[in-house]
Amino acid sequence: MGVLTSSLVEGQTYAWQARTVAGSDTSAWTQPCYFVLDTTAPSAAPTITSANYPTGGWDQGGAPIQFTLGADGVDDVAGYAFSWQQIIPVPDLGGTAGYGIFTPRNPWADTAHMVQASTIGGTATLDLLPPAGSYGPVTLWVQSLDRSLNVSSETSYQVLISSTAPTITPPATAPVFGKKASFTFTPNAIAEAVSPIVSYTVTIGGEAAHTYTADADGSATVALKLDQPANDDVTVSSTSANGWVSDGAFQSYYFDTTPTITSDVYPENDFGGGAGVTGTFTFAPKVPGVVSYTYSFDWGNTETTVPADANGDAQITWTPTDGDGAFYDLNVYATTKDGTNLTAYDYYITVN
Numbered sequence: 378m379g380v381l382t383s384s385l386v387e388g389q390t391y392a393w394q395a396r397t398v399a400g401s402d403t404s405a406w407t408q409p410c411y412f413v414l415d416t417t418a419p420s421a422a423p424t425i426t427s428a429n430y431p432t433g434g435w436d437q438g439g440a441p442i443q444f445t446l447g448a449d450g451v452d453d454v455a456g457y458a459f460s461w462q463q464i465i466p467v468p469d470l471g472g473t474a475g476y477g478i479f480t481p482r483n484p485w486a487d488t489a490h491m492v493q494a495s496t497i498g499g500t501a502t503l504d505l506l507p508p509a510g511s512y513g514p515v516t517l518w519v520q521s522l523d524r525s526l527n528v529s530s531e532t533s534y535q536v537l538i539s540s541t542a543p544t545i546t547p548p549a550t551a552p553v554f555g556k557k558a559s560f561t562f563t564p565n566a567i568a569e570a571v572s573p574i575v576s577y578t579v580t581i582g583g584e585a586a587h588t589y590t591a592d593a594d595g596s597a598t599v600a601l602k603l604d605q606p607a608n609d610d611v612t613v614s615s616t617s618a619n620g621w622v623s624d625g626a627f628q629s630y631y632f633d634t635t636p637t638i639t640s641d642v643y644p645e646n647d648f649g650g651g652a653g654v655t656g657t658f659t660f661a662p663k664v665p666g667v668v669s670y671t672y673s674f675d676w677g678n679t680e681t682t683v684p685a686d687a688n689g690d691a692q693i694t695w696t697p698t699d700g701d702g703a704f705y706d707l708n709v710y711a712t713t714k715d716g717t718n719l720t721a722y723d724y725y726i727t728v729n
Contacts, residue, residue, distance in 0.1 A: 385414045419529035421449040423457055423521040430536045438511065438538040439571035439621055441504040446519055448498050453523045456485060456493040457501050461508050463518050463533075466490045468526050484526060497524065509622035510614060512540050541568040541623040543577065543615045552609075554632040554664045555713070557600040562613055564595040565623065572619035580612045580625075581605065591615075606634050606719045634719035636670060636711050637661040643695075643726045651729045652700030658707065658724075662689040666713040673708050685711070703728045 385391065390413050397404040424447035430436045448454035458465050468484035468491065485493045492501040507515045515536055521529035544563040552558040564574040574595040580586045582605035591597045603609040609632065612625040642656030643649040650656050660670045660683075667689040671682045674695065685691045689711075697705060705728065710721035 382414070382416065387414055387416060389414055415453075415523065415525040416527065417523075418527040419448070419451040419454055419521045419523050421451050421521075422530045422532040423447060423454070423519050424449045425517065425519055425532060425534035427534065427536070430538075432535060435537045435539050437567050438507075438541045438623070439565070439568035439617065441506050441619065441621075442517075442536065444503040444505060444517065444534070446492070446494075446501045446503065448494065448500070448521055451521060451523070451529070452498040454494055454498050454521045454529075455524045455526075456491060456522050457519055458491055458522060458528065459503065459505075459517060459519045460490055461515070461517060463516075463531070465518055465520055465531065467528075468522065470526070491522075506620050506622075507536075507538065510624045511538050512542070512624035513537060541565045541615070541621070542626040543574070543613055543623065545611065545613055545626045545628050547628060552601075552603045552630055554634060555602070555604045555666055557602045559598060559600050560611070561598045562589075562591075562596060562615070562626075564591070564615055568615065568617060568621065568623060569595045572617040572621060574615045575618050576616045578614050578616065578622075580610075582609050588616075603630055603632070604715075604717065605632075606717065607631065632664065634664050634711070635722035636667075636709050636719075637663060638707065638709055638722060638724045640724075640726075643728070645724050645726070648702075648727045648729050650697065650700075652697055652703070654728075655694050655696040658693050658695060660685075660691045660693075660709055660711070662711055664713075664719070665689070666715070667711040667719070668714045669712045670709055671712065671718075674705055676706050676708065682712075697726075697728045700728045 390411055392409040392411050394406045394409050396406045426445045428443050430442045446457045469482050469487055471480050471482040474480040485491050494501050515538055517534045518531050520531045546561040548558040562577045574591045576588050576590050577597050578586050578588050589597050589599050609630045611628045614625045615623045640656050640658045667685050669682050669684050670691045671680050673680045683691045705726040707724040708721055711719045
């Protein structure tokens with residue numbers, strides 16, 4: 378049976394006992410248990426300091442941030458809740474299990490967001506890695522919790538983290554679309570000195586990230602295939618032995634994968650042919666591996682796919698129904714043997 382909080386008095390100590398009744402049999406009373414009603418939040422927000430990441434200037438990253446959290450004179454603070462997000466998770470007190478019986482949990486077991494004070498009203502220390510890829514302003518938000526887990530107002534501590542991104546050395550020869558090229562990754566010197574770089578995470582364009590193990594000196598040389606239809610953005614971050622994940626270094630490569638389109642009767646962006654006059658269009662690739670072309674007239678109303686020959690070329694014929702300055706759009710994109718649709722090109726036609 379529960380007791381309504383509204384029937385209790387703040388700060389009052391209460392005792393309760395229990396016994397078991399089974400038919401005419403009654404057990405002895407238990408020893409008294411006591412509790413005090415406390416619904417008052419800590420009167421002050423916690424204090425936050427850091428020995429190795431002081432505020433007011435840029436701090437070199439690479440090492441966990443050492444925080445000391447204080448109760449600011451509130452004598453019943455039992456611990457602290459913290460988060461890199463301003464919305465701090467509430468303590469997990471448990472939940473109902475089988476038969477609707479409440480199963481309590483130790484809220485301090487959530488070490489990702491909770492830490493107990495060294496003594497009631499005392500301090501707590503944290504060694505925290507900031508969120509992966511942190512660069513620039515990073516803020517830790519903290520609240521105090523008393524023994525009843527009432528929560529104080531929040532306070533924050535902001536640091537400015539200098540870049541720990543690795544260096545990307547591109548291949549000596551400019552990369553070619555669809556071909557592997559050798560890239561070398563070199564660690565940030567200070568991050569490497571703090572904790573050895575053990576791996577690099579690489580993302581190319583919109584593809585899934587891949588991780589590569591670093592050599593003993595912290596560097597890595599990796600063959601990357603650049604095969605995105607337009608921009609192959611190479612982004613690389615490093616991971617240290619202590620778990621620090623750097624911000625990303627970035628290089629961008631642009632490949633023109635649009636087809637080349639020519640016509641014997643209908644020149645691009647010019648007048649040609651006429652109503653009922655058939656013209657031939659030739660599609661040619663700018664990159665290797667093209668196996669087909671997909672085209673449409675009049676802004677994609679109906680798409681048609683034609684195979685490419687051994688040279689990657691294809692031809693189609695087209696006869697317009699309207700002339701006298703009628704305007705048409707021919708949209709064409711190529712597809713490679715691995716199924717990649719390359720960048721489309723719009724070829725504009727004006728019919729005599």
